[in-house]
Amino acid sequence: VKGPQALAFLQKITSNNVAALAPGKIQYTCFPNEDGGIVDDLLVYQYEPEKYMLVVNASNMEKDWNWCVSHNTEGAELENSSDNMAQLAVQGPKAILALQKLTDIDLSAIPYYTFTVGRFAGKENVIISNTGYTGAGGFELYFYPDAAEAIWKAVFEAGEEFGIKPVGLGARDTLRLEMGFCLYGNDLDDKTSPIEAGLGWITKFVEGKEFINRPMLEKQKSEGTTRKLVGFEMIDRGIPRHGYELVNEEGEGIGVVTSGTMSPTRKIGIGMGYVKPEYAKVGTEICIDMRGRKLKAIVVKPPFRK
Secondary structure, eight states: OBSTTHHHHHHHHOSSOGGGOOTTBEEEEEEEOTTSSEEEEEEEEEEETTEEEEEOOGGGHHHHHHHHHHTOTTOOBOOOOGGGOEEEEEESTTHHHHHHTTOSSOGGGSOTTBEEEEEETTEEEEEEESOOSSSSOEEEEEEOGGGHHHHHHHHHHHHGGGTOOOOOHHHHHHHHHHTTOOOBTTTBOTTOOTTTTTOGGGOOOOTTOOOTTHHHHHHHHHHOOSOEEEEEEESSSOOOOTTOEEEOTTOOEEEEEEEEEEOTTTOSEEEEEEEOGGGOSTTOEEEEEETTEEEEEEEEOSOSOO
């Protein structure tokens, strides 16, 4: 997103306050829709005051692009550079030790949610970003697709002594859930509002920021919502799954599981789901209907792994 109208466009289309960004900084935010839901959650990178990069969920690429184009009444310069970019998320506490071998840039000098652009693994113009959706620390690398194979090989050679492994979205999903991070398509969708999802902290009602559906979201913030996203841990043995019904002691429906797994570090069932507000308080016992079995759980405040 470029040009003199870039900021005005982003202030309208995203929920967070883009004006608070500075060059090299990154912001987590979402695209609210007109119905109180979320088109997608995303990261906004600021290169300079009139140049930004939006990192959306890959599966929503086309939907998000169409959304931006159709709402660009400000006349900002929009470019879909998805096909010209590849990305690797190198995550975990030892990521910095492996990656530092491949660049002269001091990675320890890049704070969380900050990025720089430079030479990495012999390739120019690599975006090195202290972000990632695992909560385990590490960096995300963005580069031209023709550099992908060389960078992949270099990262795996550099990480060999630390036991680096290639993993996919299944591993990312368990790790992000342990941190209580929302996943679009599970905990967020076109019908869930950022206020219901506990994302009030990325929904900024600052003066002069008239973003899409601000009045309705402002009303939800002041008056409350009919449901809330909560974290819960299993008391009984069992693994909660997306779509399982949440019930009270009497067996009455009170909500639904949106994400669930066996915590790889805690070895207990954990999950998130939307419940009626009266069941959202930390310490409240709820039940999950697992194929007709009513298993007990307790509402907790994420992250599940301290």
